[in-house]
Amino acid sequence: MSSAPSSPSSAPVIAELEAIVGADKVRCDEDTLFSHGRDWTKAWEPAPLAVVFPRSAEEVQAIVKLAKRESLAIVPSGGRTGLSGGAVAAQGELVVSFDYMNKISDFDPIDRTVQCQAGVITEQLQHYAEEQGLYYPVDFASAGSSQIGGNISTNAGGIKVLRWGMTRDWVAGLKVVTGNGDLLELNRGLLKNNAGYDLRQLFIGAEGTLGLIVEATMQLTRPPKNLTAFVLGVENFDGIMNLFNRFQAEMDLTAFEFFSEQALQKVVAHSGLPRPFESACPYYALLEFEKLNDEVEEQAMALFESCVEEGWVLDGVMSQSLEQLNNLWRLREDISETISQWTPYKNDISTVISKVPGFLQDVEELVTAEYPSFEIIWFGHIGDGNLHLNILKPDDLDKAEFFAQCSKVSVAVFDIVKRYGGSVSAEHGVGLLKKDYLTYSRSAEEVALMRQVKQVFDPAGIMNPGKIFD
Ligand SMILES: O=C(O)CC[C@@H](O)C(=O)O
């Protein structure tokens, strides 16, 4: 463990921070610096100057103004569940944590909107929506720890994007503090607002590089009815895509995910969950839909049978209860946490759905040839064209050497991504992990414009510097 305890020269800044938020809301102890100086990527050693815990937008403004005056870099910190190093503070930065800004207020049943401070936990919002008879649809395995501010800053996706979209689609308004310390109120919950540029959108997915999100107006919707899932065993990637096209043409799916037998074996061993059915298949698809009535169920069964007849599906199971539904989902959702013990090298790549079959084939051929001795775990949101390709570190290989070898192959993977007009980061953001590869997905002109946008909102360059681009 390494940390950068505050030096005598930083003492006046710490004292000023204490004057803003109170002495108990500024921490320089090793444990807090370590826990709040990084996210779920474990590749960087955290070394922040201090961690500050504001309780209001005004306190955040005062912190930013102080940081600007002192040319002190700020790293925003939410639930720290990110996978691209967006919340890593490894260079003596000031970490601004939203742990104490976690209030939900001002629910409006007519607009179906609710105000959330940036530190509201995703699950807290989901439960709040349920209590109002409504639904917050953005969901992922880290919903118990991730915070709304972080979700918005990374435009988090998850397992229901196919039907309900990404976090961006649920942000009706934002309060942000820019790199100048100004508080902006963007869009104010309006459904229609064409009065000029929609600056709100710039802050969504900006990974804290333009300013700090302090509050959001989140849109809620009607809850889905009787969600039901199939897990279907499939021979190969072509089978998965045929299955997807057949179901998607006839039904409104709420999710379409996939994972490999290797992923399943690891989750089953780790969790003790039962396998979905006895036979082992190379891949599995998880399809979810609203079983609104018997007719929908019959339609789903008929589609399943037609896919078996086509030879696309080898075996399958349909959930008959909420408990079964949750257990089937865990087979997919527990993968990331389960494989984290192997220090995986992560890829989060995408292309448009129509190009997925060729894309998959090219990526698979490449990684099978390039990683002959590494274990490859395939899973992801295949219905969104988004694949998570995780390469597991062999126990006897040094971490740095492993990452160096994977980085070399990544360049070839990203060449394929570029050829398919895809993204090097479909949903995890760029952070520190993917910034060297940004140009595989974005043109030089686009990156130049991004830099200019940053300059406008953050002229002193203090907002999460070094993330997305240098
Ligand atoms: O760990 C990963 O590679 C993906 C994590 C997450 O986005 C998921 O879909 O489970």
Ligand SMILES: [Zn+2]
């Ligand atoms: Zn994912």
